[in-house]
Amino acid sequence: MPHLLEMEGISKAYPGVQALSGVDFALERGEIHALCGKNGAGKSTLIRVLGGVVAPDGGRILLDGEPVALASPAGAMARGIVVVHQELSLVPGLAVAENLFLGRPQAWLVRRGPILAAARAVLSRLDSAIDPAAPVASLSIAQAQTVEIAKALAREPRILVLDEPTSALAEEDAERLLTILRRLAGDGVGIVYISHRLAEVERVADRVTVLRDGRTVASLETGAVDRRRVVELMLGEELSHDAEFSPRVPSREHVVLRVRGLARRGVVEDVSFDLHEGEILGIAGLVGAGRTELVRLIFGADRPDAGRVELAGRHVARPTPRAMRRMGVGFLPEDRKRQGLVLGLPVRENLSLAALGRISRFGLVQGRRERTLVESLVRDLQVACASPEVPAGTLSGGNQQKIVIGKWLARDPRVLILDEPTRGIDVQAKAQIFRILERLAEAGVAVVFISSELEEVMVVSHRILTMAAGRIVRESVRREASLAEILLSATGAA
Amino acid sequence: MALARATGTASAARRHLSPVTRSILFLSAAYLILFAALSWLAPNFASEGNLLNILRQISMIGISGVGLTAVIVAAEIDLSVGSIAAFSGVCLAYLAVRWGLPLPLAVAAALAIGALAGVVTASLRVLFRIPTFITSLALLTALRSGAFLVSGGFPISPMPPGFEFWGNGWIGPLPAPFALLLAIAGVGWFVMARTTLGRAVYAVGGNEEAARLSGINVPLVKLGVFAASGALAATAGVLFASRLNSGTPTVAQGMELDVIAAVIIGGTSLFGGAGSVVGTLLGALFMATLRTGMVLIGVSPYSQGVISGMVIVLAVLLGAVQLGVRR
Numbered sequence: 001m002p003h004l005l006e007m008e009g010i011s012k013a014y015p016g017v018q019a020l021s022g023v024d025f026a027l028e029r030g031e032i033h034a035l036c037g038k039n040g041a042g043k044s045t046l047i048r049v050l051g052g053v054v055a056p057d058g059g060r061i062l063l064d065g066e067p068v069a070l071a072s073p074a075g076a077m078a079r080g081i082v083v084v085h086q087e088l089s090l091v092p093g094l095a096v097a098e099n100l101f102l103g104r105p106q107a108w109l110v111r112r113g114p115i116l117a118a119a120r121a122v123l124s125r126l127d128s129a130i131d132p133a134a135p136v137a138s139l140s141i142a143q144a145q146t147v148e149i150a151k152a153l154a155r156e157p158r159i160l161v162l163d164e165p166t167s168a169l170a171e172e173d174a175e176r177l178l179t180i181l182r183r184l185a186g187d188g189v190g191i192v193y194i195s196h197r198l199a200e201v202e203r204v205a206d207r208v209t210v211l212r213d214g215r216t217v218a219s220l221e222t223g224a225v226d227r228r229r230v231v232e233l234m235l236g237e238e239l240s241h242d243a244e245f246s247p248r249v250p251s252r253e254h255v256v257l258r259v260r261g262l263a264r265r266g267v268v269e270d271v272s273f274d275l276h277e278g279e280i281l282g283i284a285g286l287v288g289a290g291r292t293e294l295v296r297l298i299f300g301a302d303r304p305d306a307g308r309v310e311l312a313g314r315h316v317a318r319p320t321p322r323a324m325r326r327m328g329v330g331f332l333p334e335d336r337k338r339q340g341l342v343l344g345l346p347v348r349e350n351l352s353l354a355a356l357g358r359i360s361r362f363g364l365v366q367g368r369r370e371r372t373l374v375e376s377l378v379r380d381l382q383v384a385c386a387s388p389e390v391p392a393g394t395l396s397g398g399n400q401q402k403i404v405i406g407k408w409l410a411r412d413p414r415v416l417i418l419d420e421p422t423r424g425i426d427v428q429a430k431a432q433i434f435r436i437l438e439r440l441a442e443a444g445v446a447v448v449f450i451s452s453e454l455e456e457v458m459v460v461s462h463r464i465l466t467m468a469a470g471r472i473v474r475e476s477v478r479r480e481a482s483l484a485e486i487l488l489s490a491t492g493a494a
Numbered sequence: 495m496a497l498a499r500a501t502g503t504a505s506a507a508r509r510h511l512s513p514v515t516r517s518i519l520f521l522s523a524a525y526l527i528l529f530a531a532l533s534w535l536a537p538n539f540a541s542e543g544n545l546l547n548i549l550r551q552i553s554m555i556g557i558s559g560v561g562l563t564a565v566i567v568a569a570e571i572d573l574s575v576g577s578i579a580a581f582s583g584v585c586l587a588y589l590a591v592r593w594g595l596p597l598p599l600a601v602a603a604a605l606a607i608g609a610l611a612g613v614v615t616a617s618l619r620v621l622f623r624i625p626t627f628i629t630s631l632a633l634l635t636a637l638r639s640g641a642f643l644v645s646g647g648f649p650i651s652p653m654p655p656g657f658e659f660w661g662n663g664w665i666g667p668l669p670a671p672f673a674l675l676l677a678i679a680g681v682g683w684f685v686m687a688r689t690t691l692g693r694a695v696y697a698v699g700g701n702e703e704a705a706r707l708s709g710i711n712v713p714l715v716k717l718g719v720f721a722a723s724g725a726l727a728a729t730a731g732v733l734f735a736s737r738l739n740s741g742t743p744t745v746a747q748g749m750e751l752d753v754i755a756a757v758i759i760g761g762t763s764l765f766g767g768a769g770s771v772v773g774t775l776l777g778a779l780f781m782a783t784l785r786t787g788m789v790l791i792g793v794s795p796y797s798q799g800v801i802s803g804m805v806i807v808l809a810v811l812l813g814a815v816q817l818g819v820r821r
Binding site: 333344365 | 701704767
């Protein structure tokens with residue numbers, strides 16, 4: 001029996017980049033096949049070829065042993081290939097049901113009843129209790145992600161491609177998604193699964209194909225390899241050390257940031273904690289636990305209903321981003337593209353954006369001071385960019401994230417709050433960001449670190465606060481807490 | 495491949511010109527071609543008198559355009575500039591002629607009125623999130639009507655002696671309003687390109703939330719650009735009053751469209767975050783030259799609007815192609 005899908009010798013060049021050179025990839029019915037590789041390894045291009053978004057320069061694609069040309073996304077979909085992209089593609093103002101069947105041939109008169117019923121049927125396959133009549137804007141990120149997958153399912157795919165489906169999800173929701181994927185595979189759907197979370201890949205995938213520099217380096221049964229080997233294959237070099245990370249334990253003498261009774265109705269309830277000089281404080285919790293909301297209150301991005309914030313012993317009467325910036329606080333928001341960067345402006349202007357006062361005199365930007373500052377940041381943070389003059393939007397995710405961090409380093413902050421700094425970035429960039437945090441902490445900067453990947457929080461933090469339902473439910477010191485215990489607290493079971 | 499990518503983008507960076515720079519170069523080239531074509535087609539086009547007349551024509555649009563460039567770079571819009579010009583011009587005449595206020599004071603008052611109109615639009619945006627399209631559309635209607643109310647429907651004249659210099663006089667070889675435009679555009683360019691305020695305008699237009707979370711005072715930036723745009727529209731109104739030697743409620747009808755066209759043809763993005771004052775000047779020059787040229791070679795007045803309209807679409811289309819409309 002022929003393979004469900006076979007891609008042979010796929011090549012694709014963009015100006016200046018050979019994105020794919022002779023990639024082979026095969027997928028069987030009922031198989032979950034993980035695709036791994038660093039950012040820029042060619043995963044996205046391969047998926048674009050499969051989804052009919054870009055035409056390959058060379059190679060061929062066979063479905064059930066028959067060569068096919070996938071000339072457009074619609075053409076790929078007509079053959080049962082459905083791609084769920086990392087970014088959500090839902091219309092916020094429309095109802096869930098309307099989103100599910102968006103762009104599908106329908107009678108010209110929209111009748112709500114049948115659509116709602118059909119939507120309910122699709123959602124029930126995902127064990128989801130989402131109301132099909134609810135507008136998408138009212139959903140949480142995890143629910144929206146579920147709707148996105150339901151939208152793909154509604155097209156009855158034979159091949160389902162998921163690009164980082166769990167990057168926005170907390171452990172529990174991710175776990176539920178993986179169960180659903182196993183069941184779909186059981187129904188005979190072939191699933192291509194892209195993820196940076198190797199633990200998930202290990203659990204859910206039957207096979208792993210590793211891409212590096214636009215080539216297939218290995219295609220292995222999941223049972224036959226360990227995570228370390230996959231990382232080695234992705235990086236193309238033996239890992240000298242495990243990303244072993246041992247920041248010096250801080251003295252905990254000087255409290256830099258003191259939070260007391262901070263609350264915002266419905267999202268954050270009565271949160272108090274201290275943050276010390278040179279300390280990395282991890283905040284763990286599921287999506288919706290209130291982590292992002294908490295740090296946004298501290299930085300003044302949203303207004304609290306109650307509570308007080310003190311910086312170095314001084315009460316901040318009304319925190320606003322401007323006031324907090326002046327007092328030495330930096331903030332890396334959850335969504336680097338929407339909140340962190342001005343994508344159309346050059347790297348240089350993004351790096352100096354929060355420190356304009358430092359590179360100017362009487363409101364005039366001093367070109368030389370700015371260049372010196374930007375050059376030293378680009379060097380220190382190992383930002384890979386051709387020149388500081390290219391738009392920030394042209395860089396890879398990891399390098400974009402370094403720029404958001406660099407923007408605040410330009411001000412020598414006392415406190416740096418990082419909300420999901422490692423989301424969707426590759427292993428190497430992640431390790432570099434951890435090194436930066438380590439260096440900052442050693443220099444006395446107090447760091448708040450949020451990540452949906454519990455292992456990361458455990459590795460990086462001196463101390464971990466676990467949140468659930470808007471409250472801090474557990475405080476644990478590094479090495480004393482186990483992953484299982486924290487996860488239990490986060491799910492409210494302990 | 496990391497290497498391939500690095501070298502790839504390095505060569506791209508050497509060739510890298512910002513879209514705004516590219517549209518300015520493109521527009522300059524297009525202007526030269528237009529200029530050459532018109533010189534050949536219309537014998538009296540290249541005469542000194544005609545060219546200076548074109549410069550005088552673009553002065554008011556250009557001056558208002560400097561302010562509107564900042565507004566559009568900040569990802570907002572001000573539709574009321576034509577009505578602000580008319581209203582402040584009428585107020586100027588009213589204060590100077592009816593009240594006998596000294597000219598400098600009357601001019602200052604007119605500029606303050608223009609700035610205030612901008613502040614109203616920006617305040618409603620900042621405080622109540624009312625789109626500036628709506629508020630400035632309302633002001634477009636209201637201020638035009640206000641100009642009729644203040645003047646009673648008739649031009650207020652004559653203006654005090656000496657005032658006609660600003661609209662009709664000469665500074666060296668240049669028409670006075672054009673010299674004023676050059677000075678204002680110079681300041682505008684400097685503020686946008688070299689100051690922290692200018693940086694903030696681009697950042698707010700490019701990504702308002704990122705700018706806010708970087709500690710930029712977003713409300714102040716918006717108030718600033720609208721106040722500037724209003725004051726500059728009022729400056730255009732003062733020049734109209736000087737040129738006509740009266741405060742006339744019907745001046746600058748539809749000027750906002752010419753100003754917006756100049757800004758957009760000049761490569762400023764309607765989505766904000768990118769644009770330049772230099773482009774706007776070129777855009778204004780291009781449109782005025784085209785219009786004068788069409789008159790000189792005898793294109794029927796009915797066709798002129800069609801051609802102007804097509805040129806605007808063509809310019810924006812080329813801009814879109816440059817930016818790469820890949821989907």
